[in-house]
Amino acid sequence: MSDEVEKLSRKRRRLLIFMAIAFAIWQLAGLEMFSDLAGVDRRLTSFASLFAFVVWAVMLFILMRQRGVKRAPPKTRAALDDELVQQNRMRAFQTGFWVMLLTAGLVFTASHFFRIEGNVAAQLILVAGVVGPMLAFARLEGRDA
Amino acid sequence: MPDHPDLQTALKHYRQAAGLTQADLAAKVSVSRKTINTIENGVFVPTTVLALRLARVLDCRVEDLFSLRD
Numbered sequence: 001m002s003d004e005v006e007k008l009s010r011k012r013r014r015l016l017i018f019m020a021i022a023f024a025i026w027q028l029a030g031l032e033m034f035s036d037l038a039g040v041d042r043r044l045t046s047f048a049s050l051f052a053f054v055v056w057a058v059m060l061f062i063l064m065r066q067r068g069v070k071r072a073p074p075k076t077r078a079a080l081d082d083e084l085v086q087q088n089r090m091r092a093f094q095t096g097f098w099v100m101l102l103t104a105g106l107v108f109t110a111s112h113f114f115r116i117e118g119n120v121a122a123q124l125i126l127v128a129g130v131v132g133p134m135l136a137f138a139r140l141e142g143r144d145a
Numbered sequence: 146m147p148d149h150p151d152l153q154t155a156l157k158h159y160r161q162a163a164g165l166t167q168a169d170l171a172a173k174v175s176v177s178r179k180t181i182n183t184i185e186n187g188v189f190v191p192t193t194v195l196a197l198r199l200a201r202v203l204d205c206r207v208e209d210l211f212s213l214r215d
Contacts, residue, residue: 002168002178009177075175082176084189143188 005079008069012080013141019059020134025052027127033120085141092137099132100125148190151213157185159203159210174198 029049032042069077107121160170160181167181174195183189184199191199193207200207 002171005171005177006179009179075172078175079171079177079180082180083192083195084177084180084183087189143183 004072004076008072008076008080009141012063013138015059015063016134016138019056019063020131020138022052022056022059023134024127024131025049026056027123031120031123033116088137088140091140092133095136096129096133099136100129103128148188150187152187152190152211153214154184154187154211156181156199156203156210159205160185163203165203170199170202173202 026049029045029052069080072080103125104121107116107124110116111121160167163170165173167185168178171178171181176195180189180191184191196207196211200210203210
């Protein structure tokens with residue numbers, strides 16, 4: 001049972017890391033501000049954004065389907081969502097809160113020097129709020145593995 | 146870093162005395178091996194329910210498994 005739990009746990013962790021990176025690229029590469037800052041062709045960043053979206057959607061499908069988890073015995077499923085996982089999830093959300101707050105502070109400070117549209121600011125804060133907890137959870141799950 | 150530096154655990158001692166591996170004990174209480182490892186290392190403090198389950202499997206009291214440092 002333990003091997004199966006660790007295998008599925010590792011798979012979930014890997015998926016979360018890839019999803020977080022794909023989500024960040026999808027959202028940030030789509031911003032006009034990003035292509036201006038990077039000094040590259042807008043079509044290139046749009047393609048990168050679209051590609052990242054496809055990767056993210058495929059990863060989400062795999063994560064939602066969770067074929068291995070659904071076929072696993074009840075004890076294995078319980079172990080995949082045991083107390084440590086629940087605590088890690090809670091801590092990841094706490095980290096996400098602070099990451100969002102920090103991002104909001106940085107965007108607010110930057111807005112004194114650069115022109116930042118409201119929708120762009122909201123998008124940056126949302127990306128931080130989604131990516132922060134995912135990476136934090138992956139890091140916590142990798143601890144003492 | 147430990148959740149509660151004041152807490153010390155004898156889980157490893159009792160588990161080894163019972164002739165169980167971390168994976169064996171984890172399977173008996175429906176948690177992952179990593180959870181048992183983090184409890185033994187003092188990184189994770191289990192809930193009362195899990196502590197009672199561990200004590201039941203290892204045939205001891207919760208106070209035998211967990212105590213406060215002097």
